[in-house]
Amino acid sequence: MLEQLTQFFMDYGIWGLFVVSFLDSFILPIPPFFVQIGLSFIDPQASLRIALIAFAGSVLGAPIGYILGKWLGKPILQKLVPEKWVVLATEQFAKNGDAAVLIGSFTPIPFKVFTLLSGVFNYSLVKLLLFAILGRGLKFFLIGILFYLYGKHAKVLLDDYLEVSLLGVAVVVAILWFWWDRRRKKRS
Incomplete structure (x- = not known):
């Protein structure tokens, strides 16, 4: 089913990518990277434009996820989880x-x-929105730059190293974030 849905969005090109990126921000179970990688593989020279479309859809969908969480999430969470856990999580x-x-x-x-x-x-x-712009931009444009620089060979790199690379970048960003946050708190 995942392959069929991915192919459905691939058939619509960059507009399909925009829609899947937009819907991924709040409801769709398909990550937009499958479509982005597929489209970038077909046309590596357009990979930066493809990354921009995925980025725009993802960031524009973020406020809808936020509103849905605010509107529906809290009542559902309060029915499923004890109040003290909700307070702690908040x-x-x-x-x-x-x-x-x-x-x-x-x-x-x-x-x-x-x-x-x-x-x-x-x-x-x-x-x-600020952190979505930073994080989603980094993720989509990293893939776009790889295809732009390495062409179709980038798919081999992504197949072998995408998850490990993204987790590695996440660890580095987390370390830098906590270092910066501690430093900021010391100055206060």
């Missing part, structure tokens, strides 16, 4: 939400998790 998201959203926006974890949780836990929409 406190933790307020404390560590910046790092969670930034790191989560380019890891293999579905982006919708972070847009929805941002709404549920009353995280700043402005910060969500």
Whole structure:
């Protein structure tokens, strides 16, 4: 089924990529990278434009995930989880939400998790968008640059190293984030 849905969006080219990237931010179970990689493989010279389309769709979909989380998420969460856990999770998201959203926006974890949780836990929409721009931009343009520079050979690199590379970048960003945050708190 995943392959059929991916092929459906591939058939619509960059517009299909825009739609899948947009919907991935709040509901669709298909990561847009399959479509981005497929389109970039077909036309490596257009890979930066393809990355821009995926990036735009993803960032534009983020506020919808946020609104859905705010509107539907909290009532559902309160029915499923004890109140003390909701309070604790809200406190933790307020404390560590910046790092969670930034790191989560380019890891293999579905982006919708972070847009929805941002709404549920009353995280700043402005910060969500800022970190989505940074993280999603890094992820989509990294793939676009690889195809632009290495052409069709980039697919071999991505097949072998994409998940490990993204997790590695996430670890580096997390370390830098926590270092910067500690330094900022010491100055206060």
